[in-house]
Amino acid sequence: MTLQLDQTHDPRATSWVPSAQRAGTDFPIQNLPLGVFRRPGSGESRIGVAIGDQVLDLARAMAIGALQLEPGYYDCVAAPRLNSLLGRGRRALQAVRSAVFALLREDSPLPRPSEDCLVASAAVELLLPVEIGDYTDFYASIHHATNVGKMLRPDQPLLPNYKWIPIGYHGRASSIVASGTPVQRPVGQIRPSPDAPPSVHATKAFDYECEVGLVVGKGSALGHPVPLGEAEDHLAALCLVNDWSARDIQAWEYQPLGPFLAKNFATSLSPWLVTLDALEPFRVPLADREPGDPAPLDYLAPGERGSRAGFAIELEVGITSLRMRSEGIAPMRLSRCSFDRMYWSPAQLVAHHTMNGCNLRPGDLLASGTVSGPDPGSQGCLLELTWRGSHPITLPTGEVRRFLEDGDEIVMRGTCSRDGYPRIGFGECRGVVLAASESA
Amino acid sequence: MTLQLDQTHDPRATSWVPSAQRAGTDFPIQNLPLGVFRRPGSGESRIGVAIGDQVLDLARAMAIGALQLEPGYYDCVAAPRLNSLLGRGRRALQAVRSAVFALLREDSPLPRPSEDCLVASAAVELLLPVEIGDYTDFYASIHHATNVGKMLRPDQPLLPNYKWIPIGYHGRASSIVASGTPVQRPVGQIRPSPDAPPSVHATKAFDYECEVGLVVGKGSALGHPVPLGEAEDHLAALCLVNDWSARDIQAWEYQPLGPFLAKNFATSLSPWLVTLDALEPFRVPLADREPGDPAPLDYLAPGERGSRAGFAIELEVGITSLRMRSEGIAPMRLSRCSFDRMYWSPAQLVAHHTMNGCNLRPGDLLASGTVSGPDPGSQGCLLELTWRGSHPITLPTGEVRRFLEDGDEIVMRGTCSRDGYPRIGFGECRGVVLAASESA
Numbered sequence: 001m002t003l004q005l006d007q008t009h010d011p012r013a014t015s016w017v018p019s020a021q022r023a024g025t026d027f028p029i030q031n032l033p034l035g036v037f038r039r040p041g042s043g044e045s046r047i048g049v050a051i052g053d054q055v056l057d058l059a060r061a062m063a064i065g066a067l068q069l070e071p072g073y074y075d076c077v078a079a080p081r082l083n084s085l086l087g088r089g090r091r092a093l094q095a096v097r098s099a100v101f102a103l104l105r106e107d108s109p110l111p112r113p114s115e116d117c118l119v120a121s122a123a124v125e126l127l128l129p130v131e132i133g134d135y136t137d138f139y140a141s142i143h144h145a146t147n148v149g150k151m152l153r154p155d156q157p158l159l160p161n162y163k164w165i166p167i168g169y170h171g172r173a174s175s176i177v178a179s180g181t182p183v184q185r186p187v188g189q190i191r192p193s194p195d196a197p198p199s200v201h202a203t204k205a206f207d208y209e210c211e212v213g214l215v216v217g218k219g220s221a222l223g224h225p226v227p228l229g230e231a232e233d234h235l236a237a238l239c240l241v242n243d244w245s246a247r248d249i250q251a252w253e254y255q256p257l258g259p260f261l262a263k264n265f266a267t268s269l270s271p272w273l274v275t276l277d278a279l280e281p282f283r284v285p286l287a288d289r290e291p292g293d294p295a296p297l298d299y300l301a302p303g304e305r306g307s308r309a310g311f312a313i314e315l316e317v318g319i320t321s322l323r324m325r326s327e328g329i330a331p332m333r334l335s336r337c338s339f340d341r342m343y344w345s346p347a348q349l350v351a352h353h354t355m356n357g358c359n360l361r362p363g364d365l366l367a368s369g370t371v372s373g374p375d376p377g378s379q380g381c382l383l384e385l386t387w388r389g390s391h392p393i394t395l396p397t398g399e400v401r402r403f404l405e406d407g408d409e410i411v412m413r414g415t416c417s418r419d420g421y422p423r424i425g426f427g428e429c430r431g432v433v434l435a436a437s438e439s440a
Numbered sequence: 441m442t443l444q445l446d447q448t449h450d451p452r453a454t455s456w457v458p459s460a461q462r463a464g465t466d467f468p469i470q471n472l473p474l475g476v477f478r479r480p481g482s483g484e485s486r487i488g489v490a491i492g493d494q495v496l497d498l499a500r501a502m503a504i505g506a507l508q509l510e511p512g513y514y515d516c517v518a519a520p521r522l523n524s525l526l527g528r529g530r531r532a533l534q535a536v537r538s539a540v541f542a543l544l545r546e547d548s549p550l551p552r553p554s555e556d557c558l559v560a561s562a563a564v565e566l567l568l569p570v571e572i573g574d575y576t577d578f579y580a581s582i583h584h585a586t587n588v589g590k591m592l593r594p595d596q597p598l599l600p601n602y603k604w605i606p607i608g609y610h611g612r613a614s615s616i617v618a619s620g621t622p623v624q625r626p627v628g629q630i631r632p633s634p635d636a637p638p639s640v641h642a643t644k645a646f647d648y649e650c651e652v653g654l655v656v657g658k659g660s661a662l663g664h665p666v667p668l669g670e671a672e673d674h675l676a677a678l679c680l681v682n683d684w685s686a687r688d689i690q691a692w693e694y695q696p697l698g699p700f701l702a703k704n705f706a707t708s709l710s711p712w713l714v715t716l717d718a719l720e721p722f723r724v725p726l727a728d729r730e731p732g733d734p735a736p737l738d739y740l741a742p743g744e745r746g747s748r749a750g751f752a753i754e755l756e757v758g759i760t761s762l763r764m765r766s767e768g769i770a771p772m773r774l775s776r777c778s779f780d781r782m783y784w785s786p787a788q789l790v791a792h793h794t795m796n797g798c799n800l801r802p803g804d805l806l807a808s809g810t811v812s813g814p815d816p817g818s819q820g821c822l823l824e825l826t827w828r829g830s831h832p833i834t835l836p837t838g839e840v841r842r843f844l845e846d847g848d849e850i851v852m853r854g855t856c857s858r859d860g861y862p863r864i865g866f867g868e869c870r871g872v873v874l875a876a877s878e879s880a
Binding site for chain 1: 573574577579592599600601604605607608609610611612613614615617624626627628629631634637638639640662663664665686689692693694695696697698699700701704705706734737738739792793795796797798799800801804877
């Protein structure tokens with residue numbers, strides 16, 4: 001679908017919620033991301049939109065007539081997860097965006113909603129926004145693939161298929177957790193050297209992976225490939241993903257069928273889903289296809305519009321150790337990279353995923369794979385940053401990190417900026433490492 | 441949990457449903473597998489138990505008081521899928537089994553249920569019995585792994601990790617279909633030779649894989665490994681799985697992260713879930729661990745009871761071509777193998793899957809991987825049987841098969857037999873190959 005920029009993209013628009021104009025907010029009125037929250041002391045999951053430091057309760061605002069949407073929307077706006085709403089497709093999400101914009105803009109003629117429609121973000125618990133049926137993890141950064149390949153195969157870092165096929169594999173949906181959920185260091189089979197037998201202990205190579213998640217909106221039917229030109233009709237929003245990894249478990253288990261227990265103990269998701277509509281002003285061409293590279297096969301060949309199939313999302317990963325937090329030291333930045341450094345676009349990932357007839361369901365998660373760039377400090381995981389531990393990182397406290405230690409907290413952020421337009425952001429994807437459950 | 445054989449395992453027990461005693465039935469009263477069906481002309485999914493050639497409608501039998509279960513069971517017995525019932529655990533399934541047995545046995549003192557509680561199997565549509573949250577596919581037959589390895593690495597067929605670690609990977613849940621659903625030949629990227637670029641066309645190496653599915657009952661919590669001794673508490677039932685595969689797509693895509701589009705276009709599931717309780721009389725030791733093999737690491741080391749951790753399920757795969765069916769020719773048997781030829785037991789697969797804290801949810805599917813034995817004709821897929829097409833198979837019509845052709849139908853069956861006990865079976869897992877959607 002071709003999106004027209006509309007009044008919701010007016011860079012001068014402001015909201016009567018004062019914090020939406022505060023410098024540094026991720027959530028000006030141009031963003032309006034969707035999430036699911038729980039009010040203090042309540043067991044009920046509710047759908048909300050972030051505005052400044054507040055959350056708008058959509059069902060409540062609609063019930064009192066402040067949020068003007070067709071009545072047919074009520075059931076999916078009052079649902080405990082976003083799947084039904086996202087499943088209605090891009091036009092429905094645009095309708096919600098327009099209605100929320102109309103309600104929240106400074107000069108809205110609509111009556112202000114009662115106070116209980118807005119809740120302070122700091123007071124609510126943010127939950128997983130969708131029920132994820134299937135989780136697919138791609139490998140779409142050529143820099144990441146090249147770096148990992150260099151460690152394993154110095155003479156041929158990139159496998160012959162890489163520039164032809166968006167490499168992906170299926171991950172575990174059951175262990176996807178909301179940002180803020182602590183993540184326990186996994187135990188696994190690890191072989192210390194090729195000459196020794198494996199033994200069972202907690203991973204000594206606990207890593208994060210900074211990724212962007214693509215959340216499926218409208219589903220696709222089994223047996224019906226989604227053409228590239230329609231691929232974005234099936235994407236509702238983007239978010240941040242931390243695909244926690246245990247490198248030593250991975251090294252021993254992954255041949256011949258791919259990563260399994262090295263990944264499926266936990267994956268963290270950021271709570272706010274930034275819609276493709278909100279991201280429309282930040283479209284850019286993808287940066288990393290080189291002149292000598294093979295042309296994409298027809299089903300992956302972008303047309304004119306596809307030449308801006310990337311999104312300029314600046315990603316940052318920060319770390320604090322337990323000691324840093326106890327001494328009040330701010331997070332140290334580990335890496336910074338832009339999502340437009342990917343070799344394959346979100347649309348190409350969707351087209352590839354469905355080319356064999358595989359179906360997508362609303363709420364499915366497709367993650368980009370670790371987002372790494374070519375420059376020093378632009379690698380999205382410690383495996384690359386410390387080159388498998390051989391170049392340790394020193395924290396402000398003097399503590400040294402090859403991989404993550406118990407108590408370390410990883411915080412990911414994503415923001416989109418361009419001249420003359422308010423910055424929008426993804427909020428945080430946060431997780432602290434807990435000790436393994438038993439000394440194994 | 442230790443199961444006592446009880447009256448439901450009495451080999452002399454018979455049912456007042458005459459077809460339950462018919463020679464060759466898969467469903468004598470000692471079996472009582474669970475499934476989900478739809479009556480003709482109805483949109484409603486209902487939970488049933490197979491008995492002879494009939495299906496007992498559990499909620500209806502309970503509602504009229506014929507099936508005597510505590511009232512607390514009604515909601516999960518009246519649900520549209522089996523997840524809630526299975527999630528209550530082995531004791532709940534035993535209670536259902538005992539109540540159904542009490543109702544259906546020949547000498548039952550209970551009033552016979554009204555006619556509308558029993559429906560002819562032939563008249564109903566059998567649906568997917570569970571909503572599958574996550575699907576994991578293992579690789580637990582050492583014969584299959586060795587054969588596939590021989591084709592890729594003649595000098596080192598079995599990778600160093602195989603005898604230490606139950607190899608597994610995540611599959612796609614969205615494309616799991618009920619037995620009887622036709623399966624469309626997938627299109628994909630295929631590289632004809634290492635010197636040529638890949639192109640996009642329908643697979644020329646369409647294969648089936650005969651597997652056994654393990655269906656999770658009681659879930660396990662994130663961060664809490666399931667010890668081997670408790671593993672079977674989390675398994676509700678077994679069924680048949682056809683993990684359709686496109687070998688040429690797989691060969692090009694699978695490095696370094698494993699199979700993806702070569703598998704996720706469809707996986708077929710048999711409709712009847714045969715409970716572990718029904719399978720208890722068919723426990724056997726696993727056959728294929730050799731004297732020189734490494735001892736399983738502690739978390740996989742079976743105790744005394746674990747020495748009978750296998751199940752003697754005889755699996756058969758049959759094929760009919762379109763022409764065979766049009767000429768009324770019966771299915772030709774492609775292979776026959778026993779599930780006790782696996783290297784890893786169902787309990788070991790569960791213990792391994794959760795050792796890192798990965799959680800299981802009721803209805804999750806763990807498939808064994810292709811069940812292949814050491815003898816000629818005991819290989820569970822065409823890749824092995826025709827040795828990658830180099831030893832084609834001739835059908836009774838004179839047609840030749842290297843891999844599957846459009847119109848071919850694959851039928852899998854599983855049965856358990858032993859002296860002095862009625863044979864029980866799994867019914868069929870059936871699927872016909874449709875032509876690719878467009879000539880690509």
